[in-house]
Amino acid sequence: MAIKTKDFVSYSDALKAFSSGLKEPEWMLEMRLSALEQIDKLELPVIERLRYNRWPLWQVPNLTGAPAAKTVDPFEFVDDKADAARVIQTGNDTVIETLPESLKEKGVIFTDLHTALREHPDLVKEAYMAKAIKPESNKITAFHAAFMNSGLFLYVPKNLEIEEPLEAIFIQNSLVEDAFVKHVLIYADTHSNFSYVEKFLTKGDEKNAANIAVEVITKPGAQVKFSAVDQLGENSTVYFNRKGYTHRDSSIDWALGVMNTGNVVCDFDTDLVGEGSATDLKAVGISSGRQTQVIDSNVVNYGNNTEGNIFQHGVILDRATLTFNGIGHIVKGAKGADAQQESRVLMLSDKARGDANPILLIQENEVTAGHAASVGRVDPEEMYYLMSRGIEQSEAERLVIRGFLGKVISAIPMKSMRDDLVQTIERKLTSR
Amino acid sequence: MAVLEIKNLHVSIEDKEILKGVDLKMQTGEIHAIMGPNGTGKSTLSAAIMGHPSYEVTEGEVLLDGENVLEMEVDERARAGLFLAVQYPSEIAGITNAEFMRAAINSRREEDDKMGVMDFITKLDEKMAVLDMPEEMAERYLNEGFSGGEKKRNEILQLMMIEPTFAILDEIDSGLDIDALQVVSTGVNAMRGEGFGSLIITHYQRLLNYITPDVVHIMMDGRVVKTGGAELAKQLEAEGYKGLMEELGLDIEIEED
Numbered sequence: 248m249a250i251k252t253k254d255f256v257s258y259s260d261a262l263k264a265f266s267s268g269l270k271e272p273e274w275m276l277e278m279r280l281s282a283l284e285q286i287d288k289l290e291l292p293v294i295e296r297l298r299y300n301r302w303p304l305w306q307v308p309n310l311t312g313a314p315a316a317k318t319v320d321p322f323e324f325v326d327d328k329a330d331a332a333r334v335i336q337t338g339n340d341t342v343i344e345t346l347p348e349s350l351k352e353k354g355v356i357f358t359d360l361h362t363a364l365r366e367h368p369d370l371v372k373e374a375y376m377a378k379a380i381k382p383e384s385n386k387i388t389a390f391h392a393a394f395m396n397s398g399l400f401l402y403v404p405k406n407l408e409i410e411e412p413l414e415a416i417f418i419q420n421s422l423v424e425d426a427f428v429k430h431v432l433i434y435a436d437t438h439s440n441f442s443y444v445e446k447f448l449t450k451g452d453e454k455n456a457a458n459i460a461v462e463v464i465t466k467p468g469a470q471v472k473f474s475a476v477d478q479l480g481e482n483s484t485v486y487f488n489r490k491g492y493t494h495r496d497s498s499i500d501w502a503l504g505v506m507n508t509g510n511v512v513c514d515f516d517t518d519l520v521g522e523g524s525a526t527d528l529k530a531v532g533i534s535s536g537r538q539t540q541v542i543d544s545n546v547v548n549y550g551n552n553t554e555g556n557i558f559q560h561g562v563i564l565d566r567a568t569l570t571f572n573g574i575g576h577i578v579k580g581a582k583g584a585d586a587q588q589e590s591r592v593l594m595l596s597d598k599a600r601g602d603a604n605p606i607l608l609i610q611e612n613e614v615t616a617g618h619a620a621s622v623g624r625v626d627p628e629e630m631y632y633l634m635s636r637g638i639e640q641s642e643a644e645r646l647v648i649r650g651f652l653g654k655v656i657s658a659i660p661m662k663s664m665r666d667d668l669v670q671t672i673e674r675k676l677t678s679r
Numbered sequence: 680m681a682v683l684e685i686k687n688l689h690v691s692i693e694d695k696e697i698l699k700g701v702d703l704k705m706q707t708g709e710i711h712a713i714m715g716p717n718g719t720g721k722s723t724l725s726a727a728i729m730g731h732p733s734y735e736v737t738e739g740e741v742l743l744d745g746e747n748v749l750e751m752e753v754d755e756r757a758r759a760g761l762f763l764a765v766q767y768p769s770e771i772a773g774i775t776n777a778e779f780m781r782a783a784i785n786s787r788r789e790e791d792d793k794m795g796v797m798d799f800i801t802k803l804d805e806k807m808a809v810l811d812m813p814e815e816m817a818e819r820y821l822n823e824g825f826s827g828g829e830k831k832r833n834e835i836l837q838l839m840m841i842e843p844t845f846a847i848l849d850e851i852d853s854g855l856d857i858d859a860l861q862v863v864s865t866g867v868n869a870m871r872g873e874g875f876g877s878l879i880i881t882h883y884q885r886l887l888n889y890i891t892p893d894v895v896h897i898m899m900d901g902r903v904v905k906t907g908g909a910e911l912a913k914q915l916e917a918e919g920y921k922g923l924m925e926e927l928g929l930d931i932e933i934e935e936d
Contacts, residue, residue: 627732632769635729636783636837637757646774646782650820653773 282392338420360398398430421451449480465497495521502658505532534567699901715898760844864889
């Protein structure tokens with residue numbers, strides 16, 4: 248799809264009306280309009296081993312503010328749970344929003360992004376596309392900043408530890424034609440400590456684009472455990488950007504299940520800015536059918552003694568493509584930094600295409616770094632061992648694969664989410 | 680009563696003939712030991728019976744109650760009643776030991792007769808106690824990070840959980856200290872009975888002090904060269920393989936260790 252400059256700039260008035268209808272603060276509208284002007288000047292982000300300039304990612308969302316002609320029933324996908332910390336959105340609407348009273352009293356904010364922009368504009372402004380993802384970075388982020396049409400804001404105040412994971416479920420409404428430009432903003436204040444789990448799904452078969460941005464900002468000493476299971480639909484073409492930004496001595500642990508069925512770029516980044524901060528990024532993926540998924544994990548060590556760890560395991564079926572890029576980047580001056588990575592791809596079909604591509608960019612001497620990468624098939628010794636106990640070949644293969652993907656499963660703190668990921672994996676493997 | 684019969688078995692690995700016509704017959708209720716110098720084909724025999732993909736059977740038969748198991752897939756052989764405990768089992772991350780054993784047990788059962796979690800745990804606890812294994816080993820990933828001794832106990836645990844008709848134990852005693860050896864032997868002796876037969880492959884007589892065999896076979900250069908009772912193992916311990924070779928008038932290069 249060709250991109251024409253005048254197409255985007257011509258949305259300026261519609262954007263103004265959209266922003267005003269949502270009673271957005273002035274700075275938000277300014278950010279939108281400034282980003283709108285830049286979309287055409289900026290380049291697409293470079294994703295190694297992928298050409299996606301022809302992907303239909305540039306669908307402009309419906310800006311009239313009118314409700315969707317068809318709505319999604321969330322209970323088709325989720326159970327009713329009382330008193331959980333939970334936000335569920337279908338399309339652009341927040342349909343369930345619950346937060347235990349005890350957390351509200353302590354100052355936790357867990358709400359629709361539009362609501363947060365009205366009720367806590369200054370707090371949102373501190374973090375929204377200001378630290379992690381910047382509107383002017385590239386064509387994708389500029390498009391996102393201009394056309395963001397719904398989202399979620401989570402703020403956890405200083406020194407607060409939350410035991411139970413906070414949960415968000417986003418169901419893309421593809422019963423109608425509309426772009427899904429979702430933004431999740433997680434702002435972890437100093438020394439807070441919590442887990443967050445999210446799930447992305449699609450209802451319906453309309454061919455829609457999605458430009459999703461998730462930002463996690465950890466202030467000094469904050470610890471965030473972030474888990475996700477992505478299951479966007481076959482007809483959704485997606486650019487999925489998750490990015491962390493760490494202040495001193497804070498950490499973000501990511502456990503990501505990439506289980507979409509359409510073409511998806513997963514751009515998972517963390518900027519380790521503060522001294523002594525760390526990230527552990529674990530991602531597993533399955534590609535099947537004729538889809539392409541590229542998981543591009545990029546950790547940049549800026550601060551001294553920062554630790555970045557990337558672990559990616561994936562399975563490819565049918566005629567699908569799955570590529571892992573692991574980028575460990577230590578900038579000049581980041582003394583004592585550590586960048587480690589492992590990417591492994593298991594091919595279960597002769598027609599599948601897989602790639603594990605480690606990239607280390609090291610500009611400082613006093614550092615440690617390492618990588619491992621492989622593309623291969625199921626180990627025949629392992630298969631023999633399992634089968635020698637009576638387990639049938641298909642079952643043995645399933646067990647080996649589940650084991651191969653197991654590290655992310657065990658890192659997810661919520662049982663329902665773990666079960667969901669296991670079931671999704673089984674479903675993909677048995678549908679061959 | 681079940682019968683396992685090996686007839687004129689020839690096996691090659693990468694075109695090199697290792698087994699040159701092995702004959703052996705055993706039945707349930709019996710424990711047989713196979714002894715022999717290193718490199719004589721003992722492990723090849725066990726792997727060929729179980730169906731390891733690297734071993735090629737060029738001639739002969741392995742019959743389980745008259746059925747040729749060589750025509751079966753590996754998993755079919757296991758479900759037909761064969762079990763092989765090995766020295767170096769695969770380590771598989773992501774699958775717990777318990778999950779694996781339950782899958783193995785249930786692979787032998789009909790869809791409407793799968794073993795439930797409670798029955799399974801009761802049985803598992805009981806068998807692990809016999810083998811002096813800590814409970815947490817059930818929830819660890821299959822053999823991952825297990826010590827040599829833990830792996831062998833785990834092989835015997837699987838044997839006790841699966842309860843096969845015939846179990847082949849391939850040098851399960853090597854590298855074990857006396858305590859571990861006793862524990863492993865206790866496990867095997869607990870299996871002893873009318874419905875169970877075992878073929879124990881060992882390099883040393885030591886294990887046979889704990890598990891008394893009914894029949895002892897001596898293998899050299901890819902063949903069974905002598906068969907006798909438990910006293911044959913003792914004689915071998917006293918005289919060594921060299922002495923036996925002289926007695927049998929054999930002229931074979933063997934690896935001493």
